[in-house]
Amino acid sequence: MELNTIKPADGSKHAKRRVGRGIGSGLGKTAGRGHKGQKSRAGGYHKVGFEGGQMPMHRRLPKRGFKSALLKYNAEITLSELQALDLAEVDVLALKQVGLVAQIVKNVKVIKSGELSKKVVLKGVGATAGAKAAIEAAGGQVA
Template sequence: MKLNTIQPAAGSKSAAHRVGRGVGSGWGKTAGRGHKGQKSRAGGFHKVGFEGGQMPLHRRLPKRGFTSWTHEFVAEVRLSELEKLGLEEINLGDLINANVIKSNSKDARVILSGEIKRKVILRGITATKGAKAAIEAAGGSVVVEADK
């Protein structure tokens, strides 16, 4: 095989349609654009979703839900992760240093997942009702302060 003998596979390449080149070509006269109408004319353009002045589908349907802007900055922490930390007093900085949560986290929330058997004091971290009850049952407490 030589570079000057390489050819594409048989049937893989076909000539482009040369439209508007006479009746015999099969693509003459209207050149595949049909008859009349905006799309048949030069410069015929309408924006995506335009339905000729009818209220477009994307505006007829109701809005639903939302995307929270703070979602990526609020981390979830399980009770089992607090158990593994081995600290008695835990704040946001401790969780970041232990790689329990991402370093860009601005807040953390403890959720009821796993179990905790030792006393821990959470400072500046919120907890769900169930997680707070589990922490208090183990002898700990949740202290939400203004200075995190």
């Protein structure tokens, strides 16, 4: 192989479309833009969602719903989930390792749902008033 024999693969190179270069080219006169109208003119276009002055869809439809960013960083666990754990001391890191809460979670709160019969010590984990009473009744504590 010599440098003067190298050529690109078949079909990889093709001539650029030259619009507005006469009738014989197939792209003369209107140069593929059709006749008249905003899209046929230089610089004539509109922003995304524009509907010709009609109230656009994204403004006609009602706005609904809201997802609080707090939901991403806060999590709740139940007394029954605590009961199922084989841990005497429970903190946020332990809950992440077990897979009860997501890795992104920063705050965890125990809610009173289900039963707790074993002693559990909570460290750095919040609890509702009912959950705290149930944990202390089982011999545990909320630190």
